[in-house]
Amino acid sequence: MQSRGKRLDKKQNTLYVGSLAKGLRLLRAFDETHTELSLVELAQRTGLDKSAVQRLANTLHIEGMLDKNPVTRRFRPSHAWLELAYAYYWSDQLVGQALPKLIDLSQSLGETVNLAERSGDHIIYVNRLPCQRTYFAATVIGRRLPALSTSSGRAMIATLPADEREEAIRTWPLKKFTARTTMDRTSIRHSIDEAVEKGYAISSGQMILSEIAVACPIRDPNGRAFAAVQCSISAHTWTHERVEAEILPRVQDTANAISPASQAHRG
Amino acid sequence: MQSRGKRLDKKQNTLYVGSLAKGLRLLRAFDETHTELSLVELAQRTGLDKSAVQRLANTLHIEGMLDKNPVTRRFRPSHAWLELAYAYYWSDQLVGQALPKLIDLSQSLGETVNLAERSGDHIIYVNRLPCQRTYFAATVIGRRLPALSTSSGRAMIATLPADEREEAIRTWPLKKFTARTTMDRTSIRHSIDEAVEKGYAISSGQMILSEIAVACPIRDPNGRAFAAVQCSISAHTWTHERVEAEILPRVQDTANAISPASQAHRG
DNA sequence: GAACCAGGTATCATTATATAATACCTGATA
DNA sequence: TATCAGGTATTATATAATGATACCTGGTTC
Incomplete structure (x- = not known):
């Protein structure tokens, strides 16, 4: 029981892209009661550090997956999330x-x-x-x-x-x-x-x-x-x-x- | 007009995580007419190479974002896509x-x-x-x-x-x-x-x-x-x-x- | 209005981590 | 049996992600 090795099994595989997985964690941080999150809140909810969240959230924003309120600097799910549902329906x-x-x-x-x-x-x-x-x-x-x-x-x-x-x-x-x-x-x-x-x-x-x-x-x-x-x-x-x-x-x-x-x- | 420099502007920033963005491209490859995609089809549609698609699709699969038909080996949007829509609605x-x-x-x-x-x-x-x-x-x-x-x-x-x-x-x-x-x-x-x-x-x-x-x-x-x-x-x-x-x-x-x-x- | 603080933004050296080439399987078709 | 397309696995390499740190900003307190 190697309790220290953090990423074992399938995750410590060269076929596993950690950055992508971390990005997905940001998306999943939003739910019924968390509809709008700041950087630090994202960090808390995902367990990732501030820098990582900064980079990932920024990327998601540039890619149109997160909307950013320019005044509060908080992030929200974007319309793209509905587009994914649209694609799901067809599938x-x-x-x-x-x-x-x-x-x-x-x-x-x-x-x-x-x-x-x-x-x-x-x-x-x-x-x-x-x-x-x-x-x-x-x-x-x-x-x-x-x-x-x-x-x-x-x-x-x-x-x-x-x-x-x-x-x-x-x-x-x-x-x-x-x-x-x-x-x-x-x-x-x-x-x-x-x-x-x-x-x-x-x-x-x-x-x-x-x-x-x-x-x-x-x-x-x-x-x-x-x-x-x-x-x-x-x-x-x-x-x-x-x-x-x-x-x-x-x-x-x-x-x-x-x-x-x-x-x-x-x- | 540096036409060669591929990733300029905001994208060639240390705050931009390319792997995450590429992963998102896989998600967006699915639409009305592309409801189920194989590795090579994903590669074609995203413009990424086979290896990249292999790694990214694998990651998305492990993370529950893509379902994989064990017999055809083709990928499909998973229920998680609807969960995102659910979160969107609340926001x-x-x-x-x-x-x-x-x-x-x-x-x-x-x-x-x-x-x-x-x-x-x-x-x-x-x-x-x-x-x-x-x-x-x-x-x-x-x-x-x-x-x-x-x-x-x-x-x-x-x-x-x-x-x-x-x-x-x-x-x-x-x-x-x-x-x-x-x-x-x-x-x-x-x-x-x-x-x-x-x-x-x-x-x-x-x-x-x-x-x-x-x-x-x-x-x-x-x-x-x-x-x-x-x-x-x-x-x-x-x-x-x-x-x-x-x-x-x-x-x-x-x-x-x-x-x-x-x-x-x-x- | 000075001092403080939380939270957002920017920079950078370091190496972990993603990469792409390649080789290996598998199962379908002829 | 041979061929081939497409999926899977391995590996050396250096790109690109990392996280520590420093810097802003705007709001709050005394």
Whole structure:
């Protein structure tokens, strides 16, 4: 256990460009609560020294990846970050395949509809169609959440073979968002078992107290889910039962309609 | 004019980290038509040599910025690109301020609504609420277009003082998208003059043949627009006149409602 | 209004680190 | 089996990144 050697494994490879990796750390220093950072703040958040941050931030600025407020000298994400999302969208076939169906769904329900994909042990929202003065409007596209803590994640996990499912339930991360967020893995196992039987997952108050969420898996040809259609509804005007009776069937139809589309160019 | 010295100006500065800039070039090599690239394709598109691309792509892969198909060995944008968009959204106050109003607008019109921001001599779409089986659905968030060629851009330019306006009309770039895209700067001047008088811009078939687009500026406290609310309508079911009578007023109300909000924390 | 300080900017010697040439694999095609 | 394109690995070399330090600037304190 060479604890001193700092950069071991793949990183101490001549194929690893450290400066690039450090630059990326600056980009990742920005999040919900850090929307604008100064040089020293960047240094603190990345653990890099002042000089390094100076050079890297300057480079990112020149290259148009960071905007700089000329008076405060603070840095912000630039429009280029959205251009990257644009490129991402074109590279993800699912997004294009799903969009028309999601629009139909959202119009017919009059409720907010999200498309989530699995990203390791997390899920990430790749598309959102907001409807109704979405109280919990908020920005969601690109948000990454522990799979176990979301209805989308549970709906997806439920499609995995029993051993993988169990492994996920035991080891994947959890995060507490509200007072009602389930942190007990046994409860989560029940919830996922239910999803295995019913083919969908439903949860209340996991992310936001007043929210009911239903999610149905989008499956690949082997039946494994790699994505999910999810619908968020206000618990103020809906009950669990009404959601299952009125919302769920259409969400499920949409998810199924998207599913078989895995007829990409590949045997 | 030292034509040989390759990296002059700001780039031949010790504050410029070339490796980072090169890495960013790889990211930017992906677009609508290049959604998945191999090493050699990356080398071609970036102008870097094979070895450099190998190292940089490898680094980006290790850092989670590029996904690699283990069988084809081709690279793709990763989910991290969406996470960057997520961070961008939080850093852009306008997005949060505008969203609820845009949702209302979209619901009341039943038509696709977009939010565009100015980005130098281009505009970029920062938010979109798709409605109706948007024929021209397509992904739009993050798309960057010449300001002069879009209704949003023209609506914004129209709020600038006459000299800046003229400068824009004469020098900013144009791009032809359809047979009907205006490439004549005199016509564009007419269109912008009209927008100056009326306070909004309307155009047909600029981006897509069957599309009518209306845009209203979102102004800062000095009256200059930095963004616009835009609505895209199918020319198959609507006429220019009906759009002006029925759609426009509500788009304008929305844009105005968003405008004064420049009451950020700042004197 | 002088002294102080935090944070941004600029400079520079030093060598770590990125480089590009080259050789080596692999798997597809003929 | 031969050929080839494209991906992977290695290495000597010097370029280009490093981080310490010094210099500005503008805001705050007494």
